[in-house]
Amino acid sequence: MSPAAALDSAVARYSLALGDDALVLCQRLCEWATRAPAIEEDVALMNVALDLLGQARSFLTYAAEREGLGRTEDDLAYLRDERDFSNVQLVEIENGDFATTMARQLVFSAYQYQLYEALSSSADEQIAAISEKAFKEVSYHRDHAARWVVRLGDGTQESHRRMAAGLETVWPFAGELFEPFEVGSELSGLTEMSIARDPASLHDPWSAFVTPVLAEATLEIPATAWAPSGGRSGLHTEAFGYLLAELQHLHRSFPDAKW
């Protein structure tokens, strides 16, 4: 492979991973439509999902362009199988109750906040442009989640119990967000070129935001030895297959359907 083709392939793979995270979490959040605790929250979660969908479309379109195989964003979203998706497992796990969803929103939005801020100065112009825009959107997602985690954690006995349980559920999946790129891999090559950002470098600023929110919410950081991983290389949880079936079946059953 020529150096230019290798670079295209690496940038495509990186964009795809970022797009997959946004796409899959968008799909999960959409399950809350008409089911949130209040109509304001129904609207809020759908707006967050819509932002994520926009980010996913930008990254998948760019991934398709750089891979140069003639595929489109729709081909990538609707015609890949589980093992071809490179999202982290955190975004695919089931929603649980509202507190669990908010725990995941806090963990993930705070990660995306650091990621997009860092990528706003990526040496790749398109990644920088998408990230600069997404960063502003994610600022509101993070704020929304932090408010709920504080309100529920430092709320009634029952809301505290549920918030703590939700945090227990999602916390083990946070580790995968910050796994360093393998030394010598194509992605670590992108970091050296200032195109990508090594996920490990995002952990400390992420923690500096999340830790005080949890303290204010009177929640303890869960102690866990279990550290699920593998989403980035196509290993997914059982729940993911069902999510993809719902996401893809219409497009696959009626390939030429037009709205």
Added chain:
Amino acid sequence: MVNIEQSSDVATARPTVEEITRLAASVADPEIPNLTIADLGILRDVRVGEDGRIEVDLTPTYSGCPAVEAIESDVRAAIAGAGYPAVTVRRVLAPAWTTDWISAEGRQKLAEVGIAPPGPVCRAASTATTEAATATATGQPVAFVHCPHCGSRETEILSRFSSTACKELRRCCSCSEPFDHFKPL
């Protein structure tokens, strides 16, 4: 300077940038139709090539804004309707749109339909502290967003997101009316 012989043939005349800008700028936003896309600051550039080909640059307000495709199609239709069908609408992401680009007239029009216009963007406003979160949870007003109905500055946030991603839902503590606030972005 007007060349009378050429301007009689609309199909082959090369339009001016000003003319195309005027046509594109008049397109209404589908979600807040009393505002034009120029008021919103999403019309970024207009170019007319030597061969008469027209390029219009638009930028989305939010990544997932569902109105983008409708706006692009409306812009093409407005320009084609004036006799210039060779239009390309480009979607540009950088520099990222900010509410600071909403014109003074646009802000006035927002207030007229009961939407509090956004204040100037500052980093702190979009990354509220947990202290602010707690204050809001206990119902304290935390920011001076004026009520578009009675003008009071004692208003409180009900939800970070409202009828569209670009707005939040607030309530006036003086007249008790709920209202949309266009968030600074």
